[in-house]
Amino acid sequence: MTATPSGAAPVQFPLTFGLDTFGDVTHDEDDRPLSHAQTIRNIVEQGVLADQVGVDFFGIGEHHTDDFPLSAGDVVLGAIAARTSRIHLGSAVTVLSSDDPVRVFQRYSTLNAISGGRAEVILGRGSSIDSFPLFGYDLADYEELFEEKASLFAELVKGGPVTWEGKTRASLYNQDVVPHTEPFPVWIGVGGSPQSVIRAARLGFSLMLAIIGGSPVRFAPFSQLFLKALERFGRPPLPVGVHSPGHVDVTDEKAREEFWPRYREVIRSVSKTRGFAIPTKESFLHEVGPGGALYVGSPETVAQKIAANLTALGATRFDLKYGMGGLSHQALMTNIELYGTQVVPRVRELLV
Numbered sequence: 001m002t003a004t005p006s007g008a009a010p011v012q013f014p015l016t017f018g019l020d021t022f023g024d025v026t027h028d029e030d031d032r033p034l035s036h037a038q039t040i041r042n043i044v045e046q047g048v049l050a051d052q053v054g055v056d057f058f059g060i061g062e063h064h065t066d067d068f069p070l071s072a073g074d075v076v077l078g079a080i081a082a083r084t085s086r087i088h089l090g091s092a093v094t095v096l097s098s099d100d101p102v103r104v105f106q107r108y109s110t111l112n113a114i115s116g117g118r119a120e121v122i123l124g125r126g127s128s129i130d131s132f133p134l135f136g137y138d139l140a141d142y143e144e145l146f147e148e149k150a151s152l153f154a155e156l157v158k159g160g161p162v163t164w165e166g167k168t169r170a171s172l173y174n175q176d177v178v179p180h181t182e183p184f185p186v187w188i189g190v191g192g193s194p195q196s197v198i199r200a201a202r203l204g205f206s207l208m209l210a211i212i213g214g215s216p217v218r219f220a221p222f223s224q225l226f227l228k229a230l231e232r233f234g235r236p237p238l239p240v241g242v243h244s245p246g247h248v249d250v251t252d253e254k255a256r257e258e259f260w261p262r263y264r265e266v267i268r269s270v271s272k273t274r275g276f277a278i279p280t281k282e283s284f285l286h287e288v289g290p291g292g293a294l295y296v297g298s299p300e301t302v303a304q305k306i307a308a309n310l311t312a313l314g315a316t317r318f319d320l321k322y323g324m325g326g327l328s329h330q331a332l333m334t335n336i337e338l339y340g341t342q343v344v345p346r347v348r349e350l351l352v
Contacts, residue, residue: 013239018057018319020092023070036069047080051087053340059092064130081115090120097145105156124189154203201229208241223314241317246295248338262324299342307350
């Protein structure tokens, strides 16, 4: 596909389709929450199914709460890697600000070795900040932590001995960092900051637009800014991706009926800490419509919306953040199967 946001030169990148999960606690058929252990085991099965139905990427987003118990996503990805042969596996996202870049690099290099070169990592500052107090970081250092650690990560992925100095961790002097494996793709997740877009270009990382509410088209200037910044920094073109939540079922009505009450409850539960407005049914229906950020509906409805927004944003990758706390494992497996077997082929057909 050719990525051509308004004003940008055409660049050819392959279309890529992924699935992301935050490890939302699933419920059984009687609407009782499953244990964290069973939720994690179910995610392994979901990743295996994603590989079987032709999805290109499976990502796990780092969280540290009772509702999202995926605090060690790379371990889960390793289990999925052992049972798959084709799908790429990675974070969605890793909260680099509250982690050690060297350890993140080592963990995903190890995953890259286990999977035969299928690892990726999406780095983020953390819109969910639970990891900061958990690991002893001060939110007052939010920006400096990410800037320094992302810069170190950029040095690590170059390969070879690393020399780096900063304020947020010990300096490195001609340090050999193991294991030595094949290079793997690195993305920076951006939720609305032009400075983050420019940082991704400066460091040579691909851009993942995290669009979780409002009109996706408002992010088109970010795609343009990214391509211009890459050129300014003398870097080759890199792909732009989109990460957005949604749910696929056999009909629009069934998908919305399953997703809406779970979505409302999850947003309500995090509204105080994240500053989100509690959705109404009217606002939900707007978000699942053509102008909103939720991809909820039948395979055809979801495919049409993905195709339209990839074109509008000049993006060539789409990752559906599937699942919502309280949905059943079977509902998620149905979502994955329909996404891989119907949505993805249909989007490819629409964008030929």
